[in-house]
Amino acid sequence: MAGGKWVYTFGDGKAEGEAGMKNLLGGKGANLAEMSNLGLPVPPGFTITTEVCTHYYDNGKNFPADLAGQVKVALAEMGRLTGKIFGDPANPLLVSVRSGARASMPGMMDTVLNLGLNDVTVEAVAKASGDARFAWDSYRRFITMYSNVVLDVDHGHFEEALEDYKERKGLHLDTDLSADDWKVLVGRYKDIVKKALGAEFPQEPQEQLWGAVGAVFSSWMNARAIKYRELNNIPASWGTAVNVQSMVFGNMGETSATGVAFTRNPSTGENALYGEFLINAQGEDVVAGIRTPQDITEVARQAAGSDKPSMEKAMPAAYAELCRIYGILEKHYRDMQDMEFTIQEGKLWMLQTRSGKRTAKAALRIAVDLAQEGLIGEEEAVGRVEPGALEQLLHPAIDPKAERRVLTTGLPASPGAAAGEIVFNSDDAEAARKTGRKVILVRVETSPEDIHGMHAAEGILTTRGGMTSHAAVVARGMGKPCVSGAGQIRVDYAKGTMTVGPTTLRAGDFITIDGTLGQVLLGEVKMQQPELSGDFGILMGWADKVRRLKVRANAETPRDARAARDFGAEGIGLCRTEHMFFDEDRILPMREMILASDDKGRRDALAKLLPMQRQDFVELFTIMQGLPVTIRLLDPPLHEFLPHTEEEVAEVARAMAVTPDVLRRRAAELHEFNPMLGFRGCRLAVAYPEIAEMQARAIFEAAVISARETGKPVIPEVMVPLVMGVAEFDLVKARIDAMAKAVISESKTELTYQVGTMIELPRAALRAEEIARSAEFFSFGTNDLTQTTLGISRDDAGSFLGSYTAKGILEFDPFVTIDQEGVGELVKLAVERGRRSRPRIKLGICGEHGGDPASIGFCESIGLDYVSCSPFRVPIARLAAAQAALGAIKAKDA
Structure with a gap:
């Protein structure tokens, strides 16, 4: 693959890529290119393709020989568009380095922000911005993130140093710290790195850049990314792209902000702008939840009863620009969009758009609404809803507002949720049902003999078995929730107990199982019954036609x-x-x-x-x-029907007018x-x-x-x-x-x-x-x-x-x-x-x-x-x- 094109640039109203190139540029890179082509405000940058990821893993984690030259040219173009120079001590270009697979994998891979800061460039940023506190805060954020993602220094060391510093100074919030405080902490953070690695924190921007690019590619194979791909059937062979983009800052004071917005409500599908933002913050602040985000729209703020101003009121010009852009994007993509944005000193910049993840209920409503609005046809609407997502609509579910006291987790073998008293055998389950009691049948594993108990129970919990075990298959067939393979549970049939660590529950105690998530919860948790809305009927009617x-x-x-x-x-x-x-x-x-x-x-x-x-x-x-x-x-x-207990043998023997010994011999013949x-x-x-x-x-x-x-x-x-x-x-x-x-x-x-x-x-x-x-x-x-x-x-x-x-x-x-x-x-x-x-x-x-x-x-x-x-x-x-x-x-x- 030597001599290929590895880098695609975007910015200033044009791009080398476009939305249809997701396989090569990843979803983020393709959509950044598309937004640039639409003339939307996108910080300039470039995308290193998924083919480099493939090369990286096929060649002992080494990059193509000609990649560095292409990156150098792209950095120079970014510098031309921004008026800054990467690595320049007086006028530095700072960049973000983010992943971008062709399928959305939110939070699964690594990101580095503020790259290019060092002991020299931080002073240049302070001078250019007129805000030393902002510059040193950005530098300490960079050291924390880079050290964790690239150098594998635990994030907790930096958090501990920060909390210790605030405690000794009598400060409570990060916003209480001055530029001098952050400067002191930067020194301490660098000491943490030196102690952990025996080397100084890297000061050379080029070294920083290639370290971050390699770390993002490496994160394609981290444990959480592998698990996410497994759960969502995403092949490892797809690889990820890497997006290098000029930084814009939402933490430059009260005229700056960062936020996430959906063009429609991702929970309900309602056609209304939905999202949150934070004034004077960077993107990771929203994710980390260090401050409570504010509502974007005034209607949402009033509904939430928040006393903090909405973006619509606090930043009306930026809000109007966001509304203009979301209208363009939804019509262009003909789908609900999930957007990330930053406002730097009053100017709004778009950092990402993608088709937003949504609940099954929202997916149905959005697909039907888009078709009825004329943006898509009925057949396309049918293709917009993931069939498996309908599981969410067909079974009872735990009320999202209810408290979850998770006892343990197993496999989500059959969707839905159910609460009831614990019973340990099928006869007890059937007896309980006859008296109107709701029960959860708890077994080490089930067999065909448990059919009557499974039928009588509200749900089934087993300590053994997988997604295709007897319990899982039969429960799905019955439409009952099931959690299987909950291996931390120890069941003692003789004592009538189930134990997880120090917690022991007995027959008659209440538990709730969530077969959609595989959770076992203590107590009886409030449920929501399924509602098959009009949108469901409309979409299924369209599906049946084709x-x-x-x-x-x-x-x-x-x-x-x-x-x-x-x-x-x-x-x-x-x-x-x-x-x-x-x-x-x-x-x-x-x-x-x-x-x-x-x-x-x-x-x-x-x-x-x-x-x-x-x-x-x-x-x-x-x-x-x-x-x-x-x-x-x-x-x-036939052995599945044979009597096992002495009582059962005696009962059949009486009915057949033979001795139990005769029956036992016949049963042995059938073994x-x-x-x-x-x-x-x-x-x-x-x-x-x-x-x-x-x-x-x-x-x-x-x-x-x-x-x-x-x-x-x-x-x-x-x-x-x-x-x-x-x-x-x-x-x-x-x-x-x-x-x-x-x-x-x-x-x-x-x-x-x-x-x-x-x-x-x-x-x-x-x-x-x-x-x-x-x-x-x-x-x-x-x-x-x-x-x-x-x-x-x-x-x-x-x-x-x-x-x-x-x-x-x-x-x-x-x-x-x-x-x-x-x-x-x-x-x-x-x-x-x-x-x-x-x-x-x-x-x-x-x-x-x-x-x-x-x-x-x-x-x-x-x-x-x-x-x-x-x-x-x-x-x-x-x-x-x-x-x-x-x-x-x-x-x-x-």
Whole structure:
């Protein structure tokens, strides 16, 4: 890359770059260039490109050989525009050095202000400004910041020296210090540096500059930046740019100020200037909160009840200029802007503009308002709202004004918040619900046996497990908040306690969990219920007009089905029938069926379950009003239903008229070493066809009943799970068809139905062409397909997946976003081969990936017909599907 252009200048109404060059100049640099091109007041400067960052890390943290020459030319141009010279002892140019990645990463990387000050230039600044106090205060700020960012001297040493000095002098505020005080402190600060490093604080401006540039590039790989990129899916390969800009000073007296403003309210989306400023301050003063900022507008000041003047009143000329500029910027960028500005002796300078971060509520309102104002079109408005952000609107949340007493933090496994009494087992949770008490189910980890307790609880807290653990997946499906992997908690089931450090809580104590942030809070914290505003409905209507993919929900209870309909689901894509058997009135006959030693015993138990199953399906069909419902036959390993306690064994033994010892021997026979790959799925129907027969009969009888009651034709889709080839499928399908024929004959009613399969094994994907000759639809079970393809257990992956993503082995958690190179390749292959045999085969996805925006984009690209996800993720999927469709159209046009 030698001989490239590494530096782009801006200022004085022109720039070498523009807004479309974010990949090269970073967001800050591109927007500084754009504002310069618009003729707005921007302090001149230059941007060192992201390509230098890449070179820096690829070459042992060394810069390109010709970078220094380009920086020298750019500094000279800055000097020409400002009338100052960098490093000149009499007329020094001072600069800021800031980061600027292509994606906004506020506060994650390092900044240095007032660079160029030293023992000589500080005197020149004092003379030129006529304010020695300002000059020496700026110098001590520079030493503090540079020493911390570049020299790695802890910031606390300087704060301690300052507080000690003020205490001994009897001073209270920084503003009480004189120029002489700051001069003394500068000397002490330099002594701190010399003591820490064994060397003097650097006085040469060129040395200062290159030290700061290197530190900003190095901060791209600091811990907080890495974590931020991980949380926001920002690739490390993007790198950051560095912006070097001439300093303007907001701390030059009462006619100077610094501030941050949004062109619309980032919390509510209201179309009104929103922000704060500080008179006689630099930017870090606002961030550090050393003084309470003042409101920019008079309306905001009055609403806040502040006795400090607004910018509108205190600096009317600068305020008018800010309003003029924000109008220009919002119309130019056609989006709400987040602006940083400085006022130096009455003149306003723009330091940054970018699309402002906003809440989901604000994003919806802003997108709809901008479209209705004619600044953007409806389709562009659909693209302006991050689908995942809708999570904020769909669940209860903690009142932002409420006090948070954080006990510990785990993983934000399922969004929303809930408060309740602690219970440590599912039976207690269910019992509490029957008496009207709200509880949080606290477990080391959950299993399918906890379904009833999870359903009864307001929220779930586990000490083990990751974002794709059983607790996380099921909680998201139920729309309940969940915090998982809270490893600092020690649960003692026997004593009924949970302990974090010195704090021990007992069953019955109140806690609150915030599944959006992963926090566990002491006590019962006040909540806010979700409100789906008119803006939500308007935007979702626009989204539905453009999307191609249908969106269904994973649901097996009436509550989930109704929630799915409320959120706009177009059917049920996965009804997991095994979840229906854990209820108190069903678990006993289910255990009888499993533990029976012969066909008659199983059929006797299934006869008890048939009316229950039939009623389940009647309720689902009735709620869905003729929309498609895909019902998966019994899938999980049978051991999950087995009795574990002596009381449970005795109860089942009595019901089956056998001794507990007989039951224990039968349970031992069913024990499996690797249940996930064991006696489950279609293997149950192959070995015990009466199970599939009972479920099929229940489905078809329910379809007849529901169609008669609602007048809506029901076309059930019966799904055979975990097939590895067509022979298994055909065997089970024959039993299903036989039951359909029987029900049609008995009810004297015509019945239309489909039989398909869940593709969740690599072999099934490879044999999709022959399977599709018999199967009328494929539903990709990407959770298990990911496990069987990658050889990774979803429930155990939390202990090492973080290392894999951090080291770039996997770009994303494959249980959150589909692994397109492996799992995705198998899905594509199955789609292509399935369509060879059955060109119009119905294709969908029903794993957790069905609610992930990135995975939905993949589903759109390979032409699936629908995605299915948990009810509370249906709006997210609808919006993501619309954006995927728009992206496909844009790519095709390009």
